[in-house]
Amino acid sequence: MRGNETNRKFPTMAGLNSVEAGILLATASTHLSDAGRLRLRSGLQNGANWADIVESALVHGTAGLLCHHLLQDAGDLLPPDLQSVASEFLASQQRRNASAIQQLFQILGALSNAGIAAMPFKGPVLAQAAYGGVHLRGFRDLDILIREQDIEPTMAVLASLGHRSRTSGLRKRRLLSFYRDTGQDICFAEELTPVEPHWTFAPRSFVAEFHTVDVFQRSSPLLLAERSIQTPSAEDAFILLGLHRSKERWKRLVWISDVSEFERSHPSLDWDIVLGRARSSGLLRMVLLGCALANRMLDSSIPDVVRQAIDADRTCQALVAQITESKFAPQHIETSFQIKRFNWMIHDQFSNRMRYIFRDRASVGLEIYHLVDLPDWLAWAYPLVRGFYSIAKRPFKSKA
Template sequence: MQADRESCELLLAVARSTDAEQIHRLAANVDDWDSLLELAEEHRVLTMLFLRLADMGPAIPQFVWNRAQTEYETNMFNSLANAVELIAVIKALEDKMIPAIPFKGVVLGASIYHDLTTRPAGDLDLLIHYRDLVRATTVVLERGYELETPVNADGTPAQLGYYEYHFERKTDGRVLELRWRLELTVPRFKRDLGMDWVWPRRRTTMLAGAEVPGMSPEITLLMLCMHGSKHMWSRLIWICDVAQLLTSFPGLDWKEVTSDAQEAGLCRTLALGILLAYRVAAAPVPQTILRRCEGDTTARFLAQHIQENLFDAPGSTPPGPIPYSIQLLDFRDRVGFFLSTSLLRPNERDRAAFPLPKSLHALYYLIRPIRVFLDRSAR
């Protein structure tokens, strides 16, 4: 769908928390309200749009008001139902001595938007230890869910490189996912970011009057940047999430964030998320952090492409010889990926051409690119 300029400008103003006067002025310029509603729904910001237009009265066509209000009320009901279910699941897991941390969804709405009904209600996502997977699965099944992910006879994943179990409950359509690892790009991202990373720094989050464990804001920021980057930032809501977190936590420990990003190989992913939050949603970013992010030329290039194509071609990847998923990786992970490919992995021909003692076999990783280049140059 080709997005019209007026709809795009209004949604960007909503994302930037622009003052009411400018919101009203931009809304008055909208001619194609159907296009606006479709675009807002596609980017999961229809509820936010409704809240910003709520006091415009007769200036909004009645069918627009009806649809937006219906979406808001439906989301409010789903959010409250998700919160109640999430609290019950966490309690059931706690009773079995299974630690779990909820993330995204209603917990994100409650912790960074300070209103669990503001953000669209999605699935229930829980991070657990892999060692607790079989027991946690039993708890979820007892609540009427059905496991949709293929498993082995012993309850372990049937697919290699798979880090989540997907459950659905037919009675109410609720979806729950158990994860034991937060991944960026699969299978190229090799870091094991799971409960050992998240649990020691957990915070308490108030959800519908109950206390539940939650990620620290520093880890939440990295998780949001991972999630948005994994999906090529194809929805405005994911950029809004990063911007809202930066607004809600002005005292963010940036030293911890950058240290974690370096340790986890997420420096470029973090830079991309921050640049988009700043450029698209006017997020408050410390100048030292912004300069560091702007200094990453690849992150700058990716942010520019995503910003320019956010509405007309969301999810499109930038042109060029290097795939987007590889461009996301920090230098050491990118090198590790290329060294792990069959093209650059030493084989018997390399060893036969350049016999070396076992203690020097690591040199074959330097020899092989040269040998491959010479072979291809001779053709």
């Protein structure tokens, strides 16, 4: 769960040469092309720096795919130690994911017993829907969609299962303000996967008018670990990929792989519905950007109607170039200005851009609420506290 935007490290592939970067990109899909297979095998035969490739795959979330292709498409060339490491990584990821899925089922059961409608998305649901199984795609948390009126009972159920929120200690009025701004919480329990209940799909400041009520109504069943559960429809799930990855500025390669794999595994995706819903929700550029990045970096096919929309959006094309180039630039710290500029550009409607600017200035992170407990009549001053706090945190530069 993100707080206010601050300077952040941007993971890149700058440490890789062209051969190594080519291997990383080629193996970031479930289906390896003939050229990709040749590149992978050539890298094993000609001494590519596998320590750097593996490290980049771990950072970008594609290590499972890399290990899968090493074993399946180049197993005869693998040294025994690398073969053992790849096999163990996949087995370990499978065990972690299977354990997290059982945890998810326990939470869904407890919520259902309490009369709370809940629907998982992202995480294991995405792994199953896009990759055809949960062993190739890791995930860090369990995202569960609930209705806004069910926030309090949901948090009570999670607490009864041993999960604790970082918001503990906030007065109710502050807690409600925080929930209004973020649209989610995150709960932790020892040795368990973190759980993120959502009642909106993005912070209020990001301006994403994609309504949970509609997503609940359009839900469809998915078979996960031999159990049928309700999840967002294919069209809604694809739009949410664009929204959530744009919110994080497409920093990790696996987020681009998600788009490519979802397209491949859903050949009957109704693109008119996808584009229409995205446009009416102000999310069209986010969806187009994901499609364009998957096409540019992973050679994913896209339908003509999507390509035409991308060709007509110059800002989308500029963002594709910016993100693609940044993947191979030296690792750098994103400044707050760069993050805000991206968030401005990613919105295709001017009204949403303006709302983003005003809402961002008024939003307050959890750190500020824990730092200062203002009386209710001074709650309007929290954005000022945030501003002063941001200035105080900046490193002091003395003049020589």
